[in-house]
Amino acid sequence: MENKTVTMAHGAGGKQTSELIDEVFKAHFANDDLTADDAAVLVPPAGRMAVSTDGFIVSPAFFPGGNIGKLSICGTVNDLACMGAKPLYLTCAFVIEEGYPMEKLEEIATAMEKTAKEAGVHIVSGDTKVAGKGQVDGVFITTTGMGQIEEGVTVGGELAKPGDAIIVTGDIGRHGCTILLEREDFGIDADVTSDCAPLWNTVKAVMDTTHDLHVIRDATRGGVGTVLYEIAGQSNVGIRLNAEAVPVQPEVKGVCGMLGLEPLYLACEGRLVIMASKKEAEAIVETLKKCPYSANAAIIGEVMEEEAGRVIMETEIGTQALLPQPGGELLPRIC
Amino acid sequence: MTWRIRVYGIVQGVGFRPTVSRQATAHGIYGTVCNKGPYVEIYAQGKKEKIEGFLNELKENPPKRAAILKINIEDITEENELHFETFDIIESEKTKGEIFVSPDIAICDECKKELFDPKDRRYLHPFINCTCCGPRLTILDALPYDRERTSMKEFPMCPECAKEYTDEKSRRFDAQPVCCNECGPEVYLIGRKERGRDAIIYTRKMISEGKIVAIKGIGGFHLCCDATNEEAVKRLRILKKRPAKPFAVMAKDEKVVKQECVVTKEQEAILTGHQKPILLLDKENDGKLASSVAPGNPKVGVMLPYAPVQLLIFQYDDEIKMPELLVMTSGNTSGAPICREDDEAISELSNLCDAMLSHNRKIRIRSDDTVMDFYKNEPYMIRRSRGYAPLPFMTSTDWKGQVLAVGGELKNTFCIGVDSRFYQSPYVGDLEDLRTVKALQETIHRFQTLLEVEPQAVVCDLHPKYNSTVVAEELGYPIIRVQHHYAHILSCMTENDCEDPVIGVSFDGTGYGTDGTIWGGEILLADYESFERFGSITPFLQIGGDASAKEGWRIAVSMIYGYTKDRKKAWEIIEKLGLCSEQESKVQFTMADRKINAVVSTSVGRLFDAVSAILGIRLKSGFEGEASTALQFVAEAYEQQNILQEQNELVDILIYETEERLILNTKMLVEKITEAKLQGEDSNKLAYLFHEILAQQITAACIKAKEKSGRDKVALSGGVFQNRLLLRLTEEQLAQEGFTVLRHRMIPPNDGGIAIGQAAYGMYQLQNNRRI
Numbered sequence A: 001m002e003n004k005t006v007t008m009a010h011g012a013g014g015k016q017t018s019e020l021i022d023e024v025f026k027a028h029f030a031n032d033d034l035t036a037d038d039a040a041v042l043v044p045p046a047g048r049m050a051v052s053t054d055g056f057i058v059s060p061a062f063f064p065g066g067n068i069g070k071l072s073i074c075g076t077v078n079d080l081a082c083m084g085a086k087p088l089y090l091t092c093a094f095v096i097e098e099g100y101p102m103e104k105l106e107e108i109a110t111a112m113e114k115t116a117k118e119a120g121v122h123i124v125s126g127d128t129k130v131a132g133k134g135q136v137d138g139v140f141i142t143t144t145g146m147g148q149i150e151e152g153v154t155v156g157g158e159l160a161k162p163g164d165a166i167i168v169t170g171d172i173g174r175h176g177c178t179i180l181l182e183r184e185d186f187g188i189d190a191d192v193t194s195d196c197a198p199l200w201n202t203v204k205a206v207m208d209t210t211h212d213l214h215v216i217r218d219a220t221r222g223g224v225g226t227v228l229y230e231i232a233g234q235s236n237v238g239i240r241l242n243a244e245a246v247p248v249q250p251e252v253k254g255v256c257g258m259l260g261l262e263p264l265y266l267a268c269e270g271r272l273v274i275m276a277s278k279k280e281a282e283a284i285v286e287t288l289k290k291c292p293y294s295a296n297a298a299i300i301g302e303v304m305e306e307e308a309g310r311v312i313m314e315t316e317i318g319t320q321a322l323l324p325q326p327g328g329e330l331l332p333r334i335c
Numbered sequence B: 001m002t003w004r005i006r007v008y009g010i011v012q013g014v015g016f017r018p019t020v021s022r023q024a025t026a027h028g029i030y031g032t033v034c035n036k037g038p039y040v041e042i043y044a045q046g047k048k049e050k051i052e053g054f055l056n057e058l059k060e061n062p063p064k065r066a067a068i069l070k071i072n073i074e075d076i077t078e079e080n081e082l083h084f085e086t087f088d089i090i091e092s093e094k095t096k097g098e099i100f101v102s103p104d105i106a107i108c109d110e111c112k113k114e115l116f117d118p119k120d121r122r123y124l125h126p127f128i129n130c131t132c133c134g135p136r137l138t139i140l141d142a143l144p145y146d147r148e149r150t151s152m153k154e155f156p157m158c159p160e161c162a163k164e165y166t167d168e169k170s171r172r173f174d175a176q177p178v179c180c181n182e183c184g185p186e187v188y189l190i191g192r193k194e195r196g197r198d199a200i201i202y203t204r205k206m207i208s209e210g211k212i213v214a215i216k217g218i219g220g221f222h223l224c225c226d227a228t229n230e231e232a233v234k235r236l237r238i239l240k241k242r243p244a245k246p247f248a249v250m251a252k253d254e255k256v257v258k259q260e261c262v263v264t265k266e267q268e269a270i271l272t273g274h275q276k277p278i279l280l281l282d283k284e285n286d287g288k289l290a291s292s293v294a295p296g297n298p299k300v301g302v303m304l305p306y307a308p309v310q311l312l313i314f315q316y317d318d319e320i321k322m323p324e325l326l327v328m329t330s331g332n333t334s335g336a337p338i339c340r341e342d343d344e345a346i347s348e349l350s351n352l353c354d355a356m357l358s359h360n361r362k363i364r365i366r367s368d369d370t371v372m373d374f375y376k377n378e379p380y381m382i383r384r385s386r387g388y389a390p391l392p393f394m395t396s397t398d399w400k401g402q403v404l405a406v407g408g409e410l411k412n413t414f415c416i417g418v419d420s421r422f423y424q425s426p427y428v429g430d431l432e433d434l435r436t437v438k439a440l441q442e443t444i445h446r447f448q449t450l451l452e453v454e455p456q457a458v459v460c461d462l463h464p465k466y467n468s469t470v471v472a473e474e475l476g477y478p479i480i481r482v483q484h485h486y487a488h489i490l491s492c493m494t495e496n497d498c499e500d501p502v503i504g505v506s507f508d509g510t511g512y513g514t515d516g517t518i519w520g521g522e523i524l525l526a527d528y529e530s531f532e533r534f535g536s537i538t539p540f541l542q543i544g545g546d547a548s549a550k551e552g553w554r555i556a557v558s559m560i561y562g563y564t565k566d567r568k569k570a571w572e573i574i575e576k577l578g579l580c581s582e583q584e585s586k587v588q589f590t591m592a593d594r595k596i597n598a599v600v601s602t603s604v605g606r607l608f609d610a611v612s613a614i615l616g617i618r619l620k621s622g623f624e625g626e627a628s629t630a631l632q633f634v635a636e637a638y639e640q641q642n643i644l645q646e647q648n649e650l651v652d653i654l655i656y657e658t659e660e661r662l663i664l665n666t667k668m669l670v671e672k673i674t675e676a677k678l679q680g681e682d683s684n685k686l687a688y689l690f691h692e693i694l695a696q697q698i699t700a701a702c703i704k705a706k707e708k709s710g711r712d713k714v715a716l717s718g719g720v721f722q723n724r725l726l727l728r729l730t731e732e733q734l735a736q737e738g739f740t741v742l743r744h745r746m747i748p749p750n751d752g753g754i755a756i757g758q759a760a761y762g763m764y765q766l767q768n769n770r771r772i
Ligand SMILES: [Fe+3]
Pocket: B408, B484, B488, B508, B509, B510, B511, B718, B719, B750, B751
């Protein structure tokens, strides 16, 4: 496959299409449920089912800590996990730019295989389209996941309660920072890798510790700050953060300082925000610290009845700053 | 004959009725006088000449603190059968209408004398006051001003005080907060057993030993320590987490002030007057003040004691030797409003001080100290608060309606407009902090009650992310939005009661423009109806969000990269100037190229920061305005020592036109100053030239604006005009070109002044029923 690239013929539905599918995708995604026909035939899960879909475009497609393939699995299985659902099945659709190196595609598929395996999800159906040069940027991937909701746990952005502790499962902003450093030539030589990771096992471990959970959210685009504002609005509560307690890797902090960015608004791809009653918080953090992707988990604040819809950040010098509302042009959109 | 006379103005809480009663009796007039809330109503019966004589005397010798704004006279002899045989004071009635609330008044000389007279029954009484002095706004619940509608209602008068209160001949006749050692409020230490005398002695002892004590005064708590004790001041800096921003100082008396500072006759009048603001004065060389009070600053903010308890801290009948200069800084934690009651002090100040001296007279409305500079021997307001708020500004325009303007985001004040009167609130603070936002909401509510206002519209800034905008939206009234720099110009027009269209020079920090970019160096063609952006300084990229507002080197790097348009050339210059590391410069360049966290800006505040960095004066600001004021100070120092001979040869193109608007060529100005600096030219001289040329650019722009619009009035506003050197150079050049210059006096040019401009705009829109 050396030096081979994707051509328009690979997307025309003929022999070359089958070749592409067989050589790249089937080779990596093979499992009992993967269909060779037009649709996968599956046994429905018991109880309630969660379904989520997401499109992935990221530039560059390869970055320290992962690539678009890994991201496309993590993003969707994490969305399922945040509903308390064990990921079961996944479908994926590729849009590939004409001339894309086959080798890279292979690498993406390898990452997908590995991540899906770790997440315990079966890729059951796929689709491939080739777009003319310049019509897309490299590869776009859309994944749809289906999961089985664990009994006894109901979580949602509208369920935060005054008095809840707010937990993040690790240091924040790494994915956003990594992409920014890769994409722009800042000349910064910082050791930052994406936090991109599949989190079902993390969620499972937390649910095994306690069922007294109110909110689980993955802080992707817009970062932890955006997620907190969303929850404050949905649950009609106020949120108080302890600035010192928010874990940020020193390198990320340094880059943010130079660029004048707020880490709370940088994207993560492997971090959850969990809200649960205060009495369970310590146990949850203990559990998280034992999981592979959440060794730096920390309680960063609490939910209050007052100041509904607002996020307030208490700093070490005693100010109670209102965290600026997310969005707006001062913040570049990094995804 | 019988006349009905209505007197409008500050006529409540200043001993107005007793004075009227005395004067009427002296002139042989019968009748009544009554507080109606908005005005004082007098029925005067007697011979015409006698009534006229009485009226003349009232006009010529009104009570000291009164301000008569209008007198209405009606002859009601015909329609009336009233018959009077005495002259009486009638209890207050409530009437709706034009309302004037008196600001708080510093202790008067007579009360001061009694305070230290061992034979007086109010000897050393920390709450001594009379009809001429004492708290007003800060203890007021509602109008009219009577004891039961103030926080003094908890302290029933003893028989002796009651006697004075009802005795026409007494200086305390009808003085609402009157009290004495028997019946008045009491001072005490929070968390300790000492009260009254013991509490004061303890406080004095602590301060004399270099400790820090929180002291509750008129408008809130202060943090206080010996201002001549370097260690004490440094410790306060550490505890208050305030490394460099100057502290205000309270001096024992004017003699002490004169030892420390240069004081002109006009400044002395303000210093010793009844408002007692903090005055920014030039330090003398051989003063006793600890250098960390106002480090690296040729000026220091000084005030004299205005509350009796403050006098007692300096002087008492114990043996303690007290310093004559005390640091008196607002009692708050960083970002929060000044503490008002014990619970706030306990939660916020406990860790910042060694003791807390409080008292049980409640403060209804917070009022920070007013800060005032002097310009051309006249007061120049920096922060308008205690002693001045809420005296209204009146316009001669006949407006009708009620508006509330919530002001800006930093140095917030709000303003309530009722018809042609504009009441500006005391200082609220910076709204980045939740506690200050709450204080804004609460104070708005209090003022609405006090002034009996139900606004028809709420006016706020255009900036979508200002917390003041959020507060405005939550109030639930129709909203009117005003562009920030236009509001500055409107505030200047309103203060000067100017109805003519003007050329507005709004030189400021940053504000949100109508095009979504950041503005701050604008030439606006403005009237109450609308404005046009006629010109601005050269746009540059403001990179790095909030960090760029604090770190001038970032702006400098952006500007240098902006004019060299070449990484290598830019870095050479940046390296020579020592602005930042190569790594940092690369980041800035890339952010500029890719427009990451970078917005187009015309902020003059940032331009000052950048020039300050380029000239090696300040690379960044530890507190707001540090870099730009440091630049001003060296320019002023240069001006004092040199007479500039040569003409401006640095910048040959002052202004130029583009399709959109006129541009003040600040890009060339920065480039030439940078070049000259690299060639070894004196930084102080370049700092001065920068001011000089900027003034030339403003003037050139105004000439163009006049050609286009025919307007010859220029209004100067915005925080940058706190810079008295730029103000003077600009004013002089404009005057030379025949312009009439409007500038601020009693309304701050900074964001603390924009509320009144917003309110005037709202009122205008109400009249013309637009945009609502
Ligand atoms: Fe401003």
